[in-house]
Amino acid sequence: MGEYSKALEFYEESLKIREISLPTNHPDLATSYNNISTTYYAIGEYSKALSYLERSLSIKQKSLPSTHPHIKSVMN
Incomplete structure (x- = not known):
């Protein structure tokens, strides 16, 4: 499984910090x-x-224009 479980721990901790410090969008x-x-x-x-x-x-x-490359990358 590699280091995926450790990566998830770090990503989830990062998410918690961002949820506290940033607006929801x-x-x-x-x-x-x-x-x-x-x-x-x-x-x-x-x-x-x-x-x-x-x-x-x-x-x-909600936060980016519909033509933004980050939206297009998720849609593909």
Whole structure:
């Protein structure tokens, strides 16, 4: 499993800090959700990965223009 469990711990801790210090629609929160999603995907937990990816996309759609490359990258 490599260091995925350790990565998840760090990503989740980072997310907690960002949730406290940033507004709910801040793009950095989307980055945290995306990082967690990518890690879950890598270990085959696809439903969890999708859940975090959807949260990431939701924030990006609210905080960035629809033509922004970060939104397009999630949609592909």
